[in-house]
Amino acid sequence: MTTYIESLGQRACAAKREAARLSANRKNEVLEKAAQDLIDNTDIILEANALDMENGRANGMDAGLLDRLYLDAGRIESIAQGLKQIASLNDPVGEVLGMKKRPNGLMIGKKRVPLGVVGIIFEARPNVTADAFGLCFKAGNAVILKGGSDAIHSIREIVSILRQTLEKSNVHPDCLLLVEDTSRSAAVELMKQNQYLDVLIPRGGAGLIRAVVENSTVPVIETGTGNCHIFVDESADLDQAVEIIRNAKTQRVGVCNALESLVVHERIVDALIPRLGAALREKDVELVGDEKVCLADPLIRTACEKDWGTEYLALKLSIKTVADVDEAIAHINKYNTGHSESILTENYTNAQKFLDEVDAACVYVNASTRFTDGFEFGFGAEIGISTQKLHARGPMGLDALTTTKYVILGSGQIRK
Known part of the structure; x- marks a missing residue:
């Protein structure tokens, strides 16, 4: 007997053939219409989000997660603009990535094709619904979404609008x-639909990422913590x-590219930390640090070993x-999650060393993560931020x- 999850897989497989055949113009027309339909149905989406x-x-959800969950008219407009930007991008499907002639006369080339059926399991981020649809659709794929129960009303309305489009x-x-x-058993069954x-x-x-990596028989692209x-x-x-x-710390707290750990050269601790502490306390940021940091600002509490490797997703830093750039790089490579790391410096040599030696998906010089x-x-949008290689x-x-x-x-x- 075919289960509910299996039936979704079968339906997606039937649809992926049509998705792969659609022309770039056709896909762009649909995405433009989808963007407008989301804006036209803002009130319905906001009612569900409420x-x-x-x-x-x-349920006691913390402030960072509530921020991820929250939608207003401006955020829906941004979601719609993301779909429009996807529509404006070059279609990758069919792109020829080179052609060479072998001595026997064979012409061998490579071209881009859709993945097929993409499954996405996500938590309390309603915007992921439209982003995932837009990117998967433009790339010629069908997509099955499994959202978390915390955002199910918002996700359901957005999906309904997009399917009507x-x-x-x-x-x-x-x-x-x-x-x-929205049950865990449904998520686990989806992970087995290879x-x-x-x-x-x-x-x-x-927790979600670990569960998918450990349980899935479907190939996984791991989007890591930050x-x-x-x-x-x-x-x-x-x-x-x-x-x-x-x-980097306070513009948006509950996101994976927010700053969680600061590393400071020991020669500027006394000049920087009191100023920084005052500025961050204005934003209600809790600070913990090592002995030198605490001496520079007595209001900062002592950090423990766990703090160096924690993604807080909260107003905490x-x-x-460290003694030099080499110690900074060693500390970051030990505790980071391979996401985003930045150096603030006027020293070109140190900047290049940091860019070369820090092991992360994105490495910055003099900019916010x-x-x-x-x-x-x-x-236009993103399907996630991959921290694998x-x-x-x-x-x-x-x-x-x-x-x-x-x-x-x-x-x-x-x-x-």
Whole structure:
């Protein structure tokens, strides 16, 4: 007997053939219409989101997660603009990545093709719904979404609107499917659908990602957590450093590219830490640090070993002092999650050393880590930020949702 999850896989497989055949113009028309339909239905989406927010508060959800869950008219407009930007991007499907002639006359080339059926399991991020649809659809894929129960009302309404857009556009609506069952057992069953799913992408906290990696029989693209660091070198512009750190920590707290761990050159601790402490306390940031940091600002509490490796997703920041750039790099590579790391410095040699030796998907010089984002990178949106090294790394846009195949053109050759 076919289960509910299996039936979704079968429907997606049927739809992926149509998705792969759609022209770039056709896909762009659908995405433009989808963007407008979301804006036109803002009130319906906000009504559903209000239910999720009410439930989240009742369940004791923390401020960072509530911020991820929350939608307003401005955020819906941004989601719609993301779809429009995806529509404006070059279609990767069919792109030829080179062609060479062999001595026997065979022409061997490689071109981009859709992955097929993409499964995405995510938590309380309603915007992921539209981002995932837009990117998967533009790359010629069908997508099955499994959202968390915390955001189910918002997700369900967004999916309903997008499926109506597909139907009105005479495109197979099963290019987008939602797992309505929010139970863990449904998620685990989806992880086992390697007969139907070509790839599975988890977006959420460390627990979700670990569960998918450990349980899935479908190939997984791991989007990791973000214990992001900024290293303030001794040559850094301290005025600029305070502003960058404040932005990276407080501009949006509950996101994976927010600053969680600060590393400071020991020669500037006394000059930087009191100023920084005062600036961050204005934003209600709790600070913990090592002995030198605490001596520089008595209001800072002593950090423990666990603090160096924690993604807080809250108004909390750990601060570690180091003797030089080499110690900073060693500390960051030990405790980071391979996401986003930044150095603030006026020293070219140290900047280049940091860029070369820090092991992360995104490495910055004199900028906030908050820019690690598909929209900011010009991808229109992102399917996630991959912290692994196979297939895709960093913010994942359209190219990351395709694979390649070889095309070989002959003129009667046979192998001897």
